[in-house]
Amino acid sequence: MDNKFNRERWHYPVLDRYTYLDTATTGLIPQYACDAMNTYLQNRTDLAMDIDDYHWQWEYADDVRDGIAEMIGAESGDEIAFGQNSSSLFNIFCNGLVFEKGDNVVIYENAFPAMTYVWLNLREQLGLEVRVAGAVNGETAPESLFSLADEHTKAVTVCHVDSGNGYRHDLKTIGTWCREHHIPFGVDATQACGAMQLDVKDMKIDFLTTSAYKWLQGIQGIGFAYIDKDFMKKLKQSEMGWANVQDRINGGPFDMVISEKASRFENGGLPAIGLYGLHETVKTYMRLGGRDIEDYILDLTDYLYSEVQKLDGFSIFCPHQRAYRSGLVSLKLPAGLGLTEGLIREAGIRAKLQGQDRMRVALHYYNNTRDIDRLMEYLKSCIKK
Known part of the structure; x- marks a missing residue:
């Protein structure tokens, strides 16, 4: 090995x-990812891009989705959405939930700020209760999260790996408990994806985000979210653009038929350069195992x-x-x-x-x-x- x-x-x-x-x-x-991105950029520089090329990029993006789905154990690329970074993608989860007076979410004290600020913002806006599990010697046991949840808990969220001390959460235990109690489970995998194995279906994860510029060896400005196809139906659409619909190519200004795929959360054009690099590193991940x-x-x-x-x-x-x-x-x-x-x-x-x-x-x-x-x-x- x-x-x-x-x-x-x-x-x-x-x-x-x-x-x-x-x-x-x-x-x-890696040099091969750099070469792929440079080739794309050089072709754009030398040959420009017409509308057919632009439309083809969406087909290429779907190929990258399929590779990511295989890497993390998703059902298909239909459950993958691209975005700028994990922070912006995590907002899809938090702002897509429906809250009522008295509702709460459960987080933990060692979480990266991207996982806490959005909840604190909703606390200020909606009065949402944010319950924080403590850590012992840098570790937050699943039971610490479970003990804070009740019938009004609308989400439990953790980072797969903590950026401060490297603690890797037991996602399967947390996800299984959340699924049994009908509580959405959200994960930030930025410090793990590309290094630590993920099986989102086996781990019962409803929503997962990651940026690509760390363990996935990509550039800044691109990340992706996994959204379970059944959970996706429960998320409200908090933003809209021209690309969220079923027919993004031929749709008219009043043909707003929202896509049933995770791409419904992509408001517009995608970061093509980053997709070319990410595709290469995902293929290498699959080759190495x-x-x-x-x-x-x-x-x-x-x-x-x-x-x-x-x-x-x-x-x-x-x-x-x-x-x-x-x-x-x-x-x-x-x-x-x-x-x-x-x-x-x-x-x-x-x-x-x-x-x-x-x-x-x-x-x-x-x-x-x-x-x-x-x-x-x-x-x-x-x-x-």
Whole structure:
């Protein structure tokens, strides 16, 4: 398996310059995805685009939807909608629900702000009650969420992987409970999709969003949402544009027959450049195999856990059991180490500092144990200094 993933490193020129451990901020773009996007842009520059080309792009978008559906276990591309990013797509879920006086939603304290601000905004606008589950050692147990829900709960939402400490939520347990209690279940998978396996049907997820510029190795400005076909019927249409209808090509100004597919939430033209890159990385994910990718990344995480224990003064911030780990790990640094991201970069390493005492390390399938060894060697040298 290692050889398969080590061969993938050939597609990332930046790895010749840096030990890259910062996918949780932005993923690397492989050369083949860059080439696909550049080819599209060059063709637009050289040949322009007529209306037939523009219409064909929607057919291409449907091919990308089908690939994504296969990757995450959706029924078909009809359950996939494209958008600018996870934050904007998550608003489709929150603003598409119907709330009455006394209703509530359940979230948790370590969620990324994109998952909390929209609910807080609805609290201000509608008086919606927002119930917040606490965390113990960086982990929010499913039971903590369940204990806050009642007959007035209209949604439970979590991030698949927490961006602060890498905790991976048990989506199947949460989703199964929510489905049994008829509570919509929403997930932000931005820190997981492309690295940790997803099976949206088995996990009983009603709505899932992700941006493409992290673990999916795309560009900013494109993401997608999965919307379960049965749940889709329960969402109200809060926005409208020319592309939300069944016949977006031939429809007239008063032919508003809304599509029954997830594309009903796409108001207009799609980010074509990003689609070309995303299509390539999704195909690579399928070629490498989702189970192999997850296992390989978790093996790297296990190796990082073991190596950190050998460093005096260092530890894992909020360590998790393997079942709840991801490719994202937060290291606790000794006091007074004096690291800056500038110093780390000068040493040929890319990682994110979380304040003065923590470092976030993000491991993808283009990493290997030598990358971890190089980071450990650098941190040892910092201790000596």
